[in-house]
Amino acid sequence: MIDPTALRRALGNFATGVTIITTRGRTGAPVGLTANSFNSVSLNPPLVLWSLANSALSLADFKVAEYWAVHVLTADQTELSSRFARRGGDKFHALDIEVGLGDVPLLTGCAARFQCRTVSRHEGGDHVIFIGEVLAFDSSGSAPLVFHGGRYAHATPRDLVDRKPRTGHLAGSFSDEFLGYLLGRSHFCFFSQLRPCLEQAQLDDMMFYVLSTLTLRPRWASEDLAEGVPGVLNERRMQALEALIDRGLACAEGPGSEYALTPAGRDLALSLIATAKSIESQVLDELGHSDAVVLKSMLNRLLQIVDRRSGQLPWPDEAPTNGTSG
Ligand SMILES: Cc1cc2nc3c(=O)[nH]c(=O)nc-3n(C[C@H](O)[C@H](O)[C@H](O)COP(=O)(O)O)c2cc1C
Known part of the structure; x- marks a missing residue:
């Protein structure tokens, strides 16, 4: 028997980005939630997917929505993520909103946005999987927010971080890796x-x-x-x-x-x-x-x-x- 809590913890090892998915609700009110189940499916045709819990208040709106938008959050949008992870309520209060395809509310300042039309919905256990065709997108290339082990994290390009400073003669020496040396030298040169x-x-x-x-x-x-x-x-x-x-x-x-x-x-x-x-x-x-x-x-x-x-x-x-x- 699989323990759901242990499974959730193990799945948390898979680092993801964080998105907010928005749509226009049945009453005309803007609707949205934080989701990290987003993924790309296909480039040609351009398809993406995400999954929504059967228990989510927004499910009824997404089930009938023809259009929705995925917002990939930037490293400094943790508050926005937490706001949209709350259950129900007016999550859009005092936010800068643009209007996208199908009258879908669009958030600003994101790393990327994908405006989609629903292609199909699939029952997936306690979630519904939404597949959408990307009709329009924009991207700023800003540093993304990362979710790992149930916490927000930063992404840093490894090729830049792994590059060592120009001190060949120190390679492999004690100083090369010694934190005190790196801090001291950074301070001195800075x-x-x-x-x-x-x-x-x-x-x-x-x-x-x-x-x-x-x-x-x-x-x-x-x-x-x-x-x-x-x-x-x-x-x-x-x-x-x-x-x-x-x-x-x-x-x-x-x-x-x-x-x-x-x-x-x-x-x-x-x-x-x-x-x-x-x-x-x-x-x-x-x-x-x-x-x-x-x-x-x-x-x-x-x-x-x-x-x-x-x-x-x-x-x-x-x-x-x-x-x-x-
Ligand atoms: C980082 C993060 C990722 C999440 N990913 C998902 C997800 O992929 N699908 C989902 O249904 N809920 C996800 N949630 C939880 C929803 O955001 C949360 O249940 C929210 O209250 C749903 O809003 P609603 O009940 O108003 O629809 C996530 C929450 C966080 C903080």
Whole structure:
């Protein structure tokens, strides 16, 4: 006997895109749902399919619909996907809608759209399979949303990711794959265009780190600043802060010693941040929107791990045992 829950989990190993299928309902209201059962069937004639649960509220409308449209969602359309995965209700409220063939409501900003006419419907267990002929389509080529293991995921082209940087002599060495090296080298090279500006302003990396963090709030208590500049020893952070105060770029205020930028410090910080942002946009343009989103979300995930561990030396798992404790 097949366990449906286990089967669903096993099927989840098959990564898919995510679509929203829309049609015009029997009352004239727009109807739609999120579906990942979409697939191509044939190029000539151009046919596609998807399947709809017998329990879906929209089934009665799709069963009589002559036209429907498939919208392939982009990586940043997870909210839209969740909205159309809800049962019933006005899923189209306040959305930008275009009108397609057969008066079918069309969503905008998708990776691709296929406007279809129903060719056939087939009973398929607890689902109905719809086969449609593609009458019109458009595609933006935007990065697609992926569904895998019951969760949304990102797609990243492997040929680009697997390409190694130009350091033949490192091939196969410890540095080649070492995360610390990759992060350190990326950081160093990323800021290479900014470094001359820092040098001109007589700031080292740590002073810039503290200076740019101070822009985030009008005033910082010392312990909050420790959280704002994580992963840095207290002593180094305070040295950088004191150097900024000596230079007239920051000041200590009030009896509880709160720290703030001076107007000169704020001006300098904002101009350096603008330069850093322009370096970022050049790099991200080359990386592409989708990979930039993936990279930033992975780095944020990494930060959650290393931030939690920083300041706890030795790290809990590696704490040396003296052989006497149980
Ligand atoms: C990523 C994802 C994929 C889905 N794929 C399908 C599908 O292919 N067929 C289906 O019937 N329901 C699918 N669903 C569930 C429907 O979107 C959900 O049951 C929805 O409430 C149906 O809307 P309705 O009851 O208003 O018709 C999927 C949901 C998600 C989040």
